Amino acid sequence: MKRVYNFSAGPSMLPEWVLNRASEEMLDYKGSGMSVMEMSHRSKAFASIIENAETSLRKLMNIPESYSVLFLQGGASTQFAMVPMNFMCKYKSADYINTGSWSKKAMTEAKLFGNVNVIASSEDKKFSYIPENYTISKDIDYVHITGNNTIEGTRFTTLPDTGDVPLVADYSSSILSEEIDVTKFGLIYAGAQKNMGPAGLTVVIIRNDLLGKHFENTPSMLRYDVQAKGKSLYNTPPCYSIYIAGLVFEWLLQLGGVKAMEKINMEKAEILYSALEESKLFTSPVNKKDRSLMNIPFMAPTDELNKKFISEAEVMGLTTLGGHASVGGLRASIYNAMPIDGVKKLAEFIRKFEKENI
Amino acid sequence: MKRVYNFSAGPSMLPEWVLNRASEEMLDYKGSGMSVMEMSHRSKAFASIIENAETSLRKLMNIPESYSVLFLQGGASTQFAMVPMNFMCKYKSADYINTGSWSKKAMTEAKLFGNVNVIASSEDKKFSYIPENYTISKDIDYVHITGNNTIEGTRFTTLPDTGDVPLVADYSSSILSEEIDVTKFGLIYAGAQKNMGPAGLTVVIIRNDLLGKHFENTPSMLRYDVQAKGKSLYNTPPCYSIYIAGLVFEWLLQLGGVKAMEKINMEKAEILYSALEESKLFTSPVNKKDRSLMNIPFMAPTDELNKKFISEAEVMGLTTLGGHASVGGLRASIYNAMPIDGVKKLAEFIRKFEKENI
Numbered sequence: 108m109k110r111v112y113n114f115s116a117g118p119s120m121l122p123e124w125v126l127n128r129a130s131e132e133m134l135d136y137k138g139s140g141m142s143v144m145e146m147s148h149r150s151k152a153f154a155s156i157i158e159n160a161e162t163s164l165r166k167l168m169n170i171p172e173s174y175s176v177l178f179l180q181g182g183a184s185t186q187f188a189m190v191p192m193n194f195m196c197k198y199k200s201a202d203y204i205n206t207g208s209w210s211k212k213a214m215t216e217a218k219l220f221g222n223v224n225v226i227a228s229s230e231d232k233k234f235s236y237i238p239e240n241y242t243i244s245k246d247i248d249y250v251h252i253t254g255n256n257t258i259e260g261t262r263f264t265t266l267p268d269t270g271d272v273p274l275v276a277d278y279s280s281s282i283l284s285e286e287i288d289v290t291k292f293g294l295i296y297a298g299a300q301k302n303m304g305p306a307g308l309t310v311v312i313i314r315n316d317l318l319g320k321h322f323e324n325t326p327s328m329l330r331y332d333v334q335a336k337g338k339s340l341y342n343t344p345p346c347y348s349i350y351i352a353g354l355v356f357e358w359l360l361q362l363g364g365v366k367a368m369e370k371i372n373m374e375k376a377e378i379l380y381s382a383l384e385e386s387k388l389f390t391s392p393v394n395k396k397d398r399s400l401m402n403i404p405f406m407a408p409t410d411e412l413n414k415k416f417i418s419e420a421e422v423m424g425l426t427t428l429g430g431h432a433s434v435g436g437l438r439a440s441i442y443n444a445m446p447i448d449g450v451k452k453l454a455e456f457i458r459k460f461e462k463e464n465i
Numbered sequence: 466m467k468r469v470y471n472f473s474a475g476p477s478m479l480p481e482w483v484l485n486r487a488s489e490e491m492l493d494y495k496g497s498g499m500s501v502m503e504m505s506h507r508s509k510a511f512a513s514i515i516e517n518a519e520t521s522l523r524k525l526m527n528i529p530e531s532y533s534v535l536f537l538q539g540g541a542s543t544q545f546a547m548v549p550m551n552f553m554c555k556y557k558s559a560d561y562i563n564t565g566s567w568s569k570k571a572m573t574e575a576k577l578f579g580n581v582n583v584i585a586s587s588e589d590k591k592f593s594y595i596p597e598n599y600t601i602s603k604d605i606d607y608v609h610i611t612g613n614n615t616i617e618g619t620r621f622t623t624l625p626d627t628g629d630v631p632l633v634a635d636y637s638s639s640i641l642s643e644e645i646d647v648t649k650f651g652l653i654y655a656g657a658q659k660n661m662g663p664a665g666l667t668v669v670i671i672r673n674d675l676l677g678k679h680f681e682n683t684p685s686m687l688r689y690d691v692q693a694k695g696k697s698l699y700n701t702p703p704c705y706s707i708y709i710a711g712l713v714f715e716w717l718l719q720l721g722g723v724k725a726m727e728k729i730n731m732e733k734a735e736i737l738y739s740a741l742e743e744s745k746l747f748t749s750p751v752n753k754k755d756r757s758l759m760n761i762p763f764m765a766p767t768d769e770l771n772k773k774f775i776s777e778a779e780v781m782g783l784t785t786l787g788g789h790a791s792v793g794g795l796r797a798s799i800y801n802a803m804p805i806d807g808v809k810k811l812a813e814f815i816r817k818f819e820k821e822n823i
């Protein structure tokens with residue numbers, strides 16, 4: 108068995124410690140005589156799996172009791188609709204900051220339910236920066252941001268000051284990568300498949316006073332209040348993905364939590380960004396101040412060289428380095444589970460490739 | 466390692482062959498150097514996983530090209546809403562046959578979007594039978610049935626004749642357990658966690674001419690046409706659950722397909738029903754003609770005896786035999802992956818328990 112360094116934007120690498128545990132426990136979870144996949148979601152064994160996962164996540168992110176933690180299905184794309192369905196009821200209007208493809212998709216869904224004010228956008232410069240000067244509108248239900256832009260490689264380092272208006276954030280590609288202050292948000296959502304576990308699980312963290320404000324004909328499954336009341340067991344949850352996410356949380360706690368992880372992530376990102384800054388062949392399109400720690404787009408001067416880079420890297424065990432289909436070029440996603448050694452190998456390869464191709 | 470016979474109504478047993486494969490391939494899927502959990506859903510490796518799963522399911526159920534097969538998230542409970550959101554647009558009215566708790570939940574969600582005609586119900590006799598005399602209404606968008614009633618232990622053996630009106634069926638707890646004629650249906654849906662794989666995957670089989678008839682403000686993720694056009698990759702699908710379901714399909718094909726499985730299931734059910742018929746202690750509440758092959762509710766005369774049965778069975782490695790919280794008593798769910806040996810052991814135990822407690 109030879110493991111590769113997988114730079115996929117998601118689904119993406121998981122800690123080997125987690126995969127080993129999952130493999131060992133596959134046919135018999137802790138003497139239960141069954142796999143976690145086979146367990147009733149109403150069983151005691153599963154109850155402790157989901158409760159432990161929640162407890163660990165609360166610890167990792169310092170989530171107060173005044174927030175509910177939900178383990179849902181449907182991906183972040185379903186949240187694009189659930190947010191307006193549950194929040195856009197009073198003023199039928201919300202502010203969105205447009206920082207890339209995922210912000211735009213979120214806006215498209217919100218428009219089905221009310222008015223979307225694009226109060227700021229970085230589309231003028233191909234989403235290469237995070238806008239800074241904007242005014243929150245009057246009489247709106249919430250403000251939405253994409254905390255980390257997976258495709259464009261930017262991230263918010265300063266949050267908009269929304270006053271009493273709930274701030275909603277899509278942290279799909281950076282949750283648990285650096286410390287954030289949960290109390291600044293009305294709602295945080297994230298698909299699991301980057302920093303938490305397998306695809307098919309979406310984590311929602313919601314301030315309890317925001318529950319129960321949905322449009323009248325919202326289906327039960329899409330109501331945050333129903334999911335919170337059911338403690339994510341209103342129906343059968345994605346049990347196995349919750350189990351794996353729980354293991355990832357355990358791994359992260361052992362490692363020292365988000366603070367320790369953030370330090371490593373800074374180091375990892377620095378290694379790559381330095382290599383790109385030094386480079387005379389590769390360029391990074393992103394405004395330095397707004398750089399993502401997780402997703403690093405870069406490019407050689409020609410499509411041909413990009414392709415060559417991808418295929419030679421593949422041979423070296425450095426995989427999935429193509430940019431998103433919508434932007435092309437190259438992208439290295441270096442989530443929590445990417446070892447620093449993988450990043451060093453990639454930086455070395457960048458230098459080697461440059462020497463050979465300049 | 467000691468495996469148990471798990472009679473859970475879902476999530477429930479998976480074939481050991483599948484679990485072994487999953488365990489072996491956990492850190493390195495077919496020399497890719499990564500787990501299926503870590504793979505980009507846009508990768509070639511995953512493309513062949515999802516395509517193979519679809520091809521196998523089409524073979525198993527004899528699904529014509531005029532139907533789309535969708536691998537979705539959200540569970541059958543999300544289908545309770547997606548069906549009316551996508552179908553109830555023309556007449557804003559649909560017929561439902563009420564055969565138990567799950568039918569009722571489906572009706573509750575449909576009422577959010579239009580008129581629900583309960584054209585037949587077996588609630589008068591605690592849902593112990595499948596109604597037979599009813600008339601399909603005029604000017605309706607579809608007719609909905611729950612093909613197998615997981616909690617009450619009944620199943621449809623004769624389908625309603627709906628003429629040109631699409632028949633929609635929830636086959637969550639009996640899909641792949643016996644042959645059905647897909648061409649009789651407009652849409653079939655089923656949560657994976659009983660006969661197909663882990664929770665977190667929902668399979669939808671939809672006749673293509675029914676795509677694109679949704680209400681205008683239906684979120685993209687909840688539109689069958691969007692999911693069909695995206696070939697279940699509109700967003701990140703529940704990749705690992707699809708992989709496991711694909712293995713279950715492979716296992717079933719090797720075993721001889723649904724026809725062969727149906728024969729085994731008949732045999733398994735017969736063993737249990739005979740034991741219950743012979744019994745002077747236990748009773749089965751279900752009308753003989755309408756008995757489920759998958760879920761067999763039964764009961765001793767007192768709650769105390771039911772509890773004693775559950776805990777003594779547990780010691781014998783026969784687990785999760787309690788009835789659903791809403792009805793109490795006992796229930797044995799004997800899905801495809803339950804070996805015939807498990808059913809024989811349970812029948813033996815029923816006889817032994819009776820001798821000791823009568």
Ligand SMILES: Cc1ncc(COP(=O)(O)O)c(C=O)c1O
Pocket residue numbers: 116117181182183184185209253255256257258277278279280298700701702
């Ligand atoms: C920031 C962000 N939001 C939303 C999504 C969509 O997530 P999902 O595929 O789980 O719907 C992604 C996927 O990559 C993402 O990166």
Ligand SMILES: Cc1ncc(COP(=O)(O)O)c(C=O)c1O
Pocket residue numbers: 342343344474475539540541542543567611613614615616635636637638656
């Ligand atoms: C017949 C039937 N329909 C629907 C459901 C709900 O499924 P889910 O939990 O996937 O939403 C169940 C669950 O047991 C069921 O048995």
Ligand SMILES: [Mg+2]
Pocket residue numbers: 206207208209210255256257258259
């Ligand atoms: Mg983006």
Ligand SMILES: [Mg+2]
Pocket residue numbers: 383384385386387388389390391
């Ligand atoms: Mg440069």
Ligand SMILES: [Mg+2]
Pocket residue numbers: 564565566567568613614615616617
């Ligand atoms: Mg039922």
Ligand SMILES: [Mg+2]
Pocket residue numbers: 741742743744745746747748749
């Ligand atoms: Mg009897």
